[in-house]
Structures are given as C-alpha cells and as structure tokens.
Amino acid sequence: MKIPPREIYDLLLDSSRSNALIQEILIGLTWTYCQAEGIGLCMSPGQPTRTLPWSGTLVGKAIADLTAWVRSWDSYQATIGMAAINAAINSTSSLVQQAQPLSSQSSANLAVFEHFLPLIQGKRVVVIGRYPGLSQYEQAANLTVLERQPIAADLPDTACEYLLPEADWVFLTATSIANKTFPRLVELSQAAQLVLMGPTTPWLPELADMGVNYLAGVAIAHPDTLRQTIAEGGGTRIFESGVQYRILKVAD
Incomplete structure (x- = not known):
C-alpha cells in the first residue's frame, strides 16, 4: 500500500478535473446517472426523500461544482458527486x-x-x-x-x-x-x-x-438503453444491455 486509502477523495478530484458542463442528472431507484463529457454512474441512496433543495438546478453547472460533493456526508450529494466523477474519469480512461x-x-x-x-x-x-x-x-x-x-x-x-x-x-x-x-x-x-x-x-x-x-x-x-432503464427504475436490468x-x- 503506497497511497493511504483515505486519500481516495483527493485522487478522485484530481483525476476528474474538467471544463465540461452537466447535461443531465437522473436519480433512479437503484442507480444515479450523470451525463457530462461522458456518462457516470453511482448506486443511489437507499433512503427516499422529498426535500432535495437543489433539485432542478444542476444541469448547466460546471462538473467541478458537483464532483466536490463526493466529500459530503449527505448521501444524495455524495452519490451525485461520485457519478459526476465517473462521468469525467471513465469517458477518457484507457483502462476501460x-x-x-x-x-x-x-x-x-x-x-x-x-x-x-x-x-x-x-x-x-x-x-x-x-x-x-x-x-x-x-x-x-x-x-x-x-x-x-x-x-x-x-x-x-x-x-x-x-x-x-x-x-x-x-x-x-x-x-x-x-x-x-x-x-x-x-x-x-x-x-x-x-x-x-x-x-x-x-x-x-x-x-x-x-x-x-x-x-x-x-x-x-x-447509452440510450441505459438511460431509459435507469429512468424507469431499473436495477440489475442495466447489465442486460x-x-x-x-x-x-x-x-x-
């Protein structure tokens, strides 16, 4: 172990620097979906809520405004932050x-x-x-x-x-x-x-x-099938296509 695991959040933010704008956020029953320069996913929180104060304001924001949320102790903010990070990292990573x-x-x-x-x-x-x-x-x-x-x-x-x-x-x-x-x-x-x-x-x-x-x-x-499946509440079905x-x- 060369890097302490607690540094994961610094690593994620350093690796997801981007000038891209958020095009869409979907919070499905199982998966949260972020579309920016690429598509990123994170499992949705298990606790439903009706009081997300920022709903309807995220599209058009700089992706960096949301990636920082991965540090949040609010489960919905952290989930969106992680999905945004993956939208930046996974669209350009050669490892895929x-x-x-x-x-x-x-x-x-x-x-x-x-x-x-x-x-x-x-x-x-x-x-x-x-x-x-x-x-x-x-x-x-x-x-x-x-x-x-x-x-x-x-x-x-x-x-x-x-x-x-x-x-x-x-x-x-x-x-x-x-x-x-x-x-x-x-x-x-x-x-x-x-x-x-x-x-x-x-x-x-x-x-x-x-x-x-x-x-x-x-x-x-x-991508289109993935988006629709998540929007319609899909869980394991995203793996089918x-x-x-x-x-x-x-x-x-």
Missing part, C-alpha cells in the same frame, strides 16, 4: 479498453463472481453487500456476506473488523467510496486479493497503490 469483457451463463449482474469462481473455491471469501442472485454461488465457495441490513445468513457490516483481516478474497462494492466506508474496508483487506466492483467503480490505475488488486467496473454498451462488466488486474 484494456479490461477484459465478461459474459455470464446465468445472470449478467453476477458475471464478476462467475469469473472468479475457479480461484475462490476453498478460500475464505468476504463479499461486501448482498448481490441479487449471489446465493447460487454460496455452495461452491465459502462466501460470507456483510450487509448493513443483513438477511438470512448475512452478517452485519460491523463484522468487517474481524473477518476482513483473515479473508483470502474480498469483493468490495465501489459504492463504499460514496458512503465513506472505503478507506477502512481497504485498510482491513490488505492481506486479501481485493476486487473493487460495480458500476460505481472509477477506472483509475492508482487504486492499485491503495491495495486494490482488481477493478471490476463497467463499460457503457448502449445498458452496461457490460469488464475486469482488469491492476496489482499482484
């Missing part, structure tokens, strides 16, 4: 083209787990976040899922302090950047192979210096 496209025999939103299944069998694996359909892999691999709202055999996210230092593999949702849990979770996962994953993932090579071994983000496959998972090893 270098990354291996993934396909799935079952569900496209689980393509990352299907890809790693031969490597994680018999290993101690911790997954941050309950992914829809993940249970189909729990018999083939020794998976422990940490969740803020645990169900069934899930453990509460506070178990991270005990489980992550002993894990062989950790699958970490990039939404952890927006909700500010990224620094501590990465610190705890230094002994594991760490996969940063999901549409929120920024394609930045410097993440390897923080201890991330793999980036498992997305490439925009069909809007985006495609891609994976790149960035550190040993």
